[in-house]
Amino acid sequence: MRNISDIIEQYLKNILHESPGSMIEIQRNELADQFSCVPSQINYVISTRFTLEKGYVVESKRGGGGYIRIQRIQLPAELAIQEHLRHTIGDRIEQAAAEGLVYQLEEARVITRREANLLRAAVSRDALIVKLPLRDEVRASLLRAMLLSLLMNKK
Structure with missing residues (x-):
């Protein structure tokens, strides 16, 4: 069974x-009432599952008329993805x-779930058994090479 955080995340993504x-702009208290949870649960979901690294920008305004704005960052067009990856x-x-x-x-949907799982496994600290900062350099090199190879083979 899915937990309330998963349900709230899926609702917001939908x-x-x-x-x-x-x-989207949401009212934290209204969303908490809708899901019969405390407002801090909404904060938790937004702060952990809607991060910049995951492709979201979150802005909040506190107070009586406050809101939480969540915006999905669109990936660059296919032709610019390689440059985006090099820069990122x-x-x-x-x-x-x-x-x-x-x-x-x-x-x-630039990569499949299977490809994503393989990438995560290959760049995890468990797989890269070298000390920092070399580990982050090796991770960058591996990730860039694997992603570019995946993207070139999808054409």
């Missing part, structure tokens, strides 16, 4: 997908950022 401009990955990349990028590419 309304984001349906909204023009891939942006750079010379080194931390595990959380690498996983966020893989998540974003999977969500945008």
Whole structure:
């Protein structure tokens, strides 16, 4: 059975997908009432599952008329994805950022779930048994090479 965080995340993704401009504004208290949970549960879901690394920009305004705005960042067009990857990955990349990028590419259906799982396994700290900062450099090199290879073979 899915937990309440998964349900709230899926609900927000569904309304984001349906909204023009891939942006929504929500009232935290209203959403908490809708799901019969505490408002901090909504904060938890948004702060952990709608991050910049995962392709979202979150803005909030507190107070009586406050809101939380979530906007999906669109990946560049196919032709610009290679440059986007080079810029995003750079010379080194931390595990959380690498996983966020893989998540974003999977969500945008640029890569399959299976490919995403393989990428995550290959760049995990468990697989890269070298000390920092070399580990982040090796991770960047591997991730960039694997993603570019995947993208070139999809054409």
